[in-house]
Amino acid sequence: MLEKRKPEFAMKLFSNDKEALTSLYEKLGDPEMVKDLRGFYEEGSTTKYCDKVFTKMMLLDACFILYLINSVFDRNIRSTFPLYMVPILCIDLFLLENQIPFKVLSPKRTWLESILCIRSDQRSGEQRQKSELIGGKEPDHLLHLLHRSHTTRNIYIDPFGDLNQNYIYKSNNFPNVNQLLDVGIRFKPSDHTISLEHFDFSKGWCGFSIAVQLPPMDVTGYTKPILLNLIAYEMYSGEDDWVTSYVCLLHSLIGDHEDVKVLTKAGVLENWLGTDSEVVELLREGPNYLHTQFAYLHT
Template sequence: MALQDGNIASGIQISNEDQESDEAWLIKWITSNADPPPSSTRRIPRLPTMVFTKMMILDGCFILYYIQSIYGGEVETCELNSHQIVFVHQDLFLLENQIPFQVLTEVMNLVKINRRKKIKDFIYDNFLASVRPKRGWFCAGTGHIQEAQTSGAGHNQGDFNFTVDHLLQFLHHTLTGEDLYSNVSKKPHLVQTTNSNTINKKDLHRCTFRNVNELIDVGINFKPSSIMGLTQIGFSKRWWLFSADVELPPITVDDSTKSMVLNLITHEMCSADGHEAWVTSYICLLDSLIDHPEDVKALRKAGVLDNSLGSDKEVAKLFNEIGTDLVPNIAAYAEAKNKIQKHYGSLRNTRLSELKHEYIKSPWAFLALVGAVMALVLSGVQTYFTAWTPKSQCDDLCMFLKMNHHL
């Protein structure tokens, strides 16, 4: 990683009187638990163990310094300018820049600081959702991050361990962790996550719907989901049969989205549980729904997409480029997709779509349709009163005159 910028890590001060022994202990711990990466095909020379260890310590100090400065209300003390802050922020989520989270933990133990809350705030601020989850939800959602009190040497007093390997995995778990959705049973319209090992092939139907506007034409409306994770989408029928709602996790699209999404996808490809591939599957779903800028506009107006990138055309191009050659988990969102396909393929809804295209989307055609309907209604009313009006004395007189007109 080597995020070295002069003496930038000087903001982390060691207050322990036995500073030298603490530093030696930390170096010994990292040396015994981490080996330098092997030489790559780019012929980067293998670093000596001690150099590699010191580099990781410096990186850990820098990360903690950066998070404390930006998210600890100490921006004015940060020695980075705005330009550097933006690029450092993005670089911290590059897969090749990740360092073991345990290094951060041990550095915090060494200098007797606890930046767990600030690290959570850092991850929270990089959440993909366009509407940030409430603090209570976020804190409850990160329940897989457990604080473990350990006994032993003075270095471990008050220690805690994160069950993630690095910051990028922390962000990924926040987006896809199943423990985030313990309240989903209270929302029956939300489709539960599906294990690819239990999905039945007969439950996987071919989806023929092409984009957002095609689904809108058949009465499907899009809404942002209140569940911010990427493992669930909702489908629910409205009280009248021609309409339905699809709830999608909201997402913000800006200059950093492409880099972050690609690194999350790469992490899924490299991880042991990558077969779930929720980020990959959600991006593929958006790619299948977005063909034109008009699709982006519809999702943006529905609150599913927050476009901070530029034009809707750029957003459509972004998802189409990222989704190229991606292979999603075939079981992801299978139940919801089947319900959408069933609604889309319904003959009744197809006729409704044709009616919309033929009459409703053109104002003049719509007015002509309204006029024709009113003419039919009035004609029917006239026919009814002509056929069913009760006879009166005048009717008898008229009938008598007609029968005796020769007189």
């Protein structure tokens, strides 16, 4: 049904400006551009499409993605899509296998980046500059852009740079939140950032306690598929594994619903799922099949 409506969404996105849409199609259909776009996919996976079909597919898919995002943030999504489909469509945007080259989205890049800048920092209450959030180099696709919006781009940190090679990390011996609380360690959300690279310690009152600053996270029905696809992207792309490391860290810190309650009260987690036990199940499920990551051990 939606596939047949994609030409309609493309026209609406460009305010029924046929000339603008035709101009974009011609730009994407340039032989060099087509060759470049095909290069983003696994070799041989797009050969069944001739250049015209491939270009049309890129154009309509890109316009659909942008129109969907625009509808969500302009709060007119209900007038366009059935309400039950919205969560499914939003998750589909960030599935690794559904990504299209970001170059195709470039006509609306400024608008798209502005949305991500604003939305990604609403939780922290501070909006970063686009250059800091997005970075100078164009992202490969939308999932790559989402990954950038949750990591710091201007400083590269080698996760293993200062790691003592004699140190052996055993996740089963890692103290949980309440065990750390018992010895005077408190938790609070990172100040003015949601970057998953931001993990810090600060002294409490008169130096008698320590506060651990953790990146804040909203836990919703979208959280699991988004995290899993960001983790898959890190494995596939070789990007810094901050998402994987953060999930593994939470897996180690959270033993039961009482740990979730502490992190929620501290403002590190915001639970939109329902019960604290559901959060435990979500955050402890993934790392069972992940190799333990060490990105935070140098901090």
